[in-house]
Amino acid sequence: MPSLTGLRFAAAGGVVYTHSVLLLNPHLAKTLGPEVWVGASSVSLFFILSGFVLTHSARPTDTARSFWRRRAAKILPNHVLTWCVVVGALAFAGTATAKGGSGIVAHLTSLFLVNTWVPSQRFLSAGNPVSWSLAAEMFFYLLFPVLLPWIKRLSRRGLLIGAVSAIALVWAWPVFCALVLNPEGRFFPGYWFLYMLPVTRLPEFVLGMIVARISAERIRLPRIGVLPAAFGVISAVIVNASLLPHTFLYAASTVGSLAVLVHATAELDLRGRASLLRTAPLVFLGEISYAMYLVHLLVLGLMFMGLTHLGWSRLAAILAALPVIFLLSWLVYAGVERPCMRRFSAPRARRRERPRLAAAP
Template sequence: MTGLRFVAAFLVFGFHVHTERLVADGPARTAMEWVFSPGAAGVSFFFVLSGFVLTWSARPGDTARRFWRRRAARIYPDHLATWLVAVALAVAGGSGVALAVWLPNLLLVQAWSPDLDVFFGLNTVSWSLACEVFFYALFPVLYLLLPRLPGRALWPATAAALSLVWLVPVAAHALPLADRYWFIWVFPVSRLPEFAAGMLLARIVQEGRWPRRFGLAPATALAIAAYLGSRWLPDDFRIVAATVIPLALLVAAVAAADVAGTPSPWRSSRWVRLGELSYAFYLVHQLVLRLVVHVAGTGHPAAAGLGIALVSLALALAGSWLLHEGVENPAIRLLLRRRTPPATAGSAPKPRT
């Protein structure tokens, strides 16, 4: 699963390359639209994966305080570093940053505001971290409730959680049109069912309730079909609901393959290393694109635009390596000096979240 994390992060990168319009209108841009316009679905993958991995690697006898400390050490240092860079870029650009924007972003509560300038302020992608913070706050309680669910109820509960994702766009129609996108895409409560589905699927795999016939190949094919086919759905359903079920099944299928030792391309050392960089890459890539667009502009011919996109990718990878090695790993070592007992909930490799 660690290797597949980078694929999800790369799709988000491709989505932002597409929305920045580096390539002028024409066949190349049309091809990019087909491949990358649904790329934001990578965020759904991360939300489901987060619930799955945290449940899988839960430590017997752990406390909520220790759990929250590990989560803070894992996500906040990189966020703080990229937040500082985003503030510096805003100040250097002469726009400045209002208190109502920078403070919620610093504290990772910006996703609770329906104001576009707040939830997408500074380092735009950090809105998803605000959702993760909400999930982490609830996880100790949700994890205590999970064992009380009978094994036979796990699949119906998973179906119910994923069905709630489809109900969110329906509920959004009760809101003003200007708030619907925020409610569907950004609002932490609306994204909680994806995290909960990941938790339920972790227990399904742990208890051997995953259907063996639904392996890595069919799960991947279904996810690709939903990803490419989502463009034909209405906007409110396309941005989350269209892909959430196949992506959730893909997470579980990859984990089941890891448990069974089934051959998988995502376990190669190269993909695992990229997966380890994926969190830093996710936080860095749009800041890099912002700088590249400022310098190079947009609307380039196909060859030039794609070349600029590749340069952006290389710079984002370099930046993510610097962030991972210079901030993330040292901060984790510093903040988690006391060693805690290893997880014993399962035998699959433990992806970092």
């Protein structure tokens, strides 16, 4: 579904936009304006897209082991590469986080993608900071072979009830955290529980799975185009930022509109309609979006510090970093991600069969 691949670039672009704006104006991190929540909503879009695409492309004869192998071949090479670069740079700079014992432990938990299970800022920001979302994705992948049969057994009515229930659960998390689990924020940071803890992000992934089944079952829903759905997401970010407590903005305020956007985008491909997201440039950018997500903060940070130290303005430094991000993302995708997927996504015996099958009449 190439339109969904193009939509991945929009999600990655939202994260790059937020981090760029925060470098341009650090005070926005305290005021929590709409610019901050563009990135948070983009991460939520990634989670929903992941559930949708994996469900749509699930193979009937697939095994849990082969699925996990393909996901590891997709996720881990880029992650390990960027982790080594970040930790290596910190060690070269002689920072305490790379030299102290607790810092080394935190970085190792980031390498193995379990750091977000610990409510400590040292762990949450360890390694490549943006890789925290990969810890959630790996948790989703672990559960996917168990969740998929359950999702497939749902009736049409059950799918609609499941979608509403998943959205309601995302909305219930902030209330449950504030009133029951962590009143007055005494036990752990609220953003950890609502934004980074994999368990609380699971309903978004499940929602994406359910939306994929709704599309496959051709359940008739009110037709909403991609542009109205995208406008709904943008409106939710802007309006809710001034109306709702920030705890609802991590995911709840946009989860419903994002699900509608993913469904509307998928319909473009399922119905064969014209789609700007399906054009070659956007599909290419969508393919390199995972690499872009992992490298962008490293490039932004290094170039911003270096160029502003030389007298460049903040805006000029950020604009200079953007083409470098695109170039480096392509190099990582072409030189690491794609070769590793070809090499490790299937057992060696199956890779030997592919040339023979391709040569067969």
